Amino acid sequence: MNKDIQLIINTIKICSIKIKHIIEKGDTTKSDSQNSTGDTQLKLDIQSDIVIQNELSKLKCVRSIVSEEQDEIININQNATYNIAYDPLDGSSLVDVNLSVGSIYGIYQYSYSGKNIVGAVYVVFGPRVEMVVAIDKQVKLYRLLDHSFEYIQDIHLQTKGNILAPGSTQAMWYPHHKQMIDDFFTDGYRLRYSGGMVPDLHQILLKGGGLFSYPATKDLTKGKLRQLFEVFPFALVFKFAGGDAIDGEHKLLDINTTHIHDTTACFFGSLQEIKKVYEVWS
């Protein structure tokens, strides 16, 4: 791993310890503002965003940053290499009911596009704080023990799993998608969906495999999840862990981004489940 990426990851560790405290002690009520997608922001979202913005802005190797909670890209050093897109606190409404939430970071070289993502990091805030780093074709799990992140293990997906995390509103599913999900359940897959993509995907990664879906639906033809902040980072994690990530027809990392807040349908899983998605959706 090069020194700049190492520095970015070390900075994410510092942010994560601060965000852990914000989650534990912070105010979970709504703010008066909305983000670019129109979601009402919680005070926790805004506080976490400020922490990350302040820390990443200190790094000479960071060219720009962009957050799910911001309207625009923030330029930092025009001669630097790395652009970082992040979702400071994904699933933040789950904090109120004490379910796990997470931060997601995509590290992009040159420009914000799936083809240029070189690294991804996510952090799960649950009973434990864990960080997963995908870089150089490897996926590594770290855990916060006392005050530092310790290496635990590499993550490899099996070719087939048995967990299903089917997102979005079922009443809006297309019939072929509903049939596919029904078929997985008939084949013995078990439902594991918390409504937080970070813990839901983390469970699939650590329990060997399965399928997470947030499809195109009758009301959301481009899905809900955002390409730069949520989808591409996890697509890289699944690719490096030996699985795959598609929109139904194409690899997610080949999709063009026209706007920083673009969304896309997405499926993340082990190879056998993704093969079935291709068969049904393309």
Ligand code: AHM
């Ligand atoms: P958020 O960025 O506003 O927190 O929304 C993203 C979350 C994901 O973590 C999760 O997979 C999805 O929204 C759940 O949506 P739904 O309740 O429609 O299945």
Ligand code: MG
């Ligand atoms: Mg999010």
